Amino acid sequence: MSSESRNDAAVQIDGVSKSFAGTVALEPIWLKIRRGEFLTLLGPSGCGKTTLLNLIAGFLEADEGELFIDRELVTQVPPHQREIGIVFQNYALFPHMTVAQNVAYGLRTRRVSKAETAQRVAEALALVKLQDFADRRPKQLSGGQQQRVALARALVIRPRVLLLDEPFSALDRNLRTAMQVELREIQTRLGLTTVFVTHDQNEALSMSDRIAVMSRGRVRQIGAPADIYDRPRNLFVSTFVGDANLFDATLQGAEGSALDLSVGGARLSLTSYQDDLPQPGPVTLFVRPEQCRLTDTNEPGAVPATVALSVYQGSYAELHLDCAAAQGGRVMLRVPAAEALPAGAAVGIALPQTGPAIYAADEANKEVA
Ligand code: ATP
Numbered sequence: 001m002s003s004e005s006r007n008d009a010a011v012q013i014d015g016v017s018k019s020f021a022g023t024v025a026l027e028p029i030w031l032k033i034r035r036g037e038f039l040t041l042l043g044p045s046g047c048g049k050t051t052l053l054n055l056i057a058g059f060l061e062a063d064e065g066e067l068f069i070d071r072e073l074v075t076q077v078p079p080h081q082r083e084i085g086i087v088f089q090n091y092a093l094f095p096h097m098t099v100a101q102n103v104a105y106g107l108r109t110r111r112v113s114k115a116e117t118a119q120r121v122a123e124a125l126a127l128v129k130l131q132d133f134a135d136r137r138p139k140q141l142s143g144g145q146q147q148r149v150a151l152a153r154a155l156v157i158r159p160r161v162l163l164l165d166e167p168f169s170a171l172d173r174n175l176r177t178a179m180q181v182e183l184r185e186i187q188t189r190l191g192l193t194t195v196f197v198t199h200d201q202n203e204a205l206s207m208s209d210r211i212a213v214m215s216r217g218r219v220r221q222i223g224a225p226a227d228i229y230d231r232p233r234n235l236f237v238s239t240f241v242g243d244a245n246l247f248d249a250t251l252q253g254a255e256g257s258a259l260d261l262s263v264g265g266a267r268l269s270l271t272s273y274q275d276d277l278p279q280p281g282p283v284t285l286f287v288r289p290e291q292c293r294l295t296d297t298n299e300p301g302a303v304p305a306t307v308a309l310s311v312y313q314g315s316y317a318e319l320h321l322d323c324a325a326a327q328g329g330r331v332m333l334r335v336p337a338a339e340a341l342p343a344g345a346a347v348g349i350a351l352p353q354t355g356p357a358i359y360a361a362d363e364a365n366k367e368v369a
Helices: 049-057 099-109 114-127 143-155 173-190 201-207 225-230 235-240 363-368
Strands: 009-020 023-034 038-042 064-069 084-087 161-165 194-198 210-215 218-223 245-255 258-263 266-271 281-287 293-295 303-312 316-322 330-336 346-350 357-360
Touching (some): 023 049, 023 064, 023 218, 038 173, 049 064, 049 084, 049 161, 049 194, 084 143, 099 114, 099 143, 114 143, 173 201, 194 201, 201 225, 210 235, 218 225, 218 235, 235 281, 235 357, 245 330, 258 281
Parallel strands (some): 038 194, 038 210, 084 161, 161 194
Antiparallel strands (some): 245 258, 245 281, 258 266, 281 357, 293 346, 303 346, 316 330
């Protein structure tokens, strides 16, 4: 196989859209999912994640556009002929079948021989570490084990693409983390193209090769987790992924990427990564908690604030500050637990000189329009 053909998109979505009774669930979307990549669709409830997954699976018919899997046009191909593995949030196992029968289901419908079925079921169960549970029924398993059966059932057909819709959201936190690691290990080992749906930003950041952040039926940004976190391209992505502090500021002027700003009476010179800067005038300055530093109130450039609450978190403390220059009047930053300050303490917030982003002050209104 040439390197060029290896780089072909495993899934190509060309202008696919979907409405339900006049309500737009998905605006036309163009997306290439690379072979072997773990792509996460991340966004708030109702943004169209499941609709997009169901379109890839073939459970829904697109209103317009074309969909390719391994370069094959599948827009009109029924789900069972797309060779796709699917794992749902609620496991969707057959209760009257044993674990082995559940996993074998997709092979039976494909008329795979008994001997090969037995071997492939054993392999799939070993992959999810359930080889000793083959004869149990789903109700005799924990939630995590049931979800592993669902994963084995999806993997056993050797799918071209694995689709997972919020697969771990019913599991408790520890089990969820363990399953995330396990899935990522299996996916990497098999080199399996995977589309994973979640509304949990931490899950998306920790698991994905790339994340497509969605809102209101559109992909708002697509990129590697660090890209999305460190260089969000709009206010929606800035505030949906990770913690954000937003300040009311005035952009005095810009020369290239060097910005001259005033924030709460303090003058600041910053360098931004953005290539589309708003016009001089009122702007929203976006800064991550870890980009803010606590300092004295009289340090030049420091934004004045008062400690409202210190929340102990074990290895660190979250300081919630009252700050007149901040939107919502609050700023959050983290300090080592031993350096937490009492409520009422007057502090200065030193903002970073590189890294933050600015958005036109009215972008928040446009976001919800
Ligand atoms: P969630 O995280 O809550 O599952 P989602 O991002 O997966 O949300 P979708 O389920 O894709 O969102 O829904 C997108 C929009 O389409 C929503 O406004 C939803 O109400 C609407 N929608 C989805 N399925 C249908 C349907 N079968 N009939 C009518 N409207 C639908």
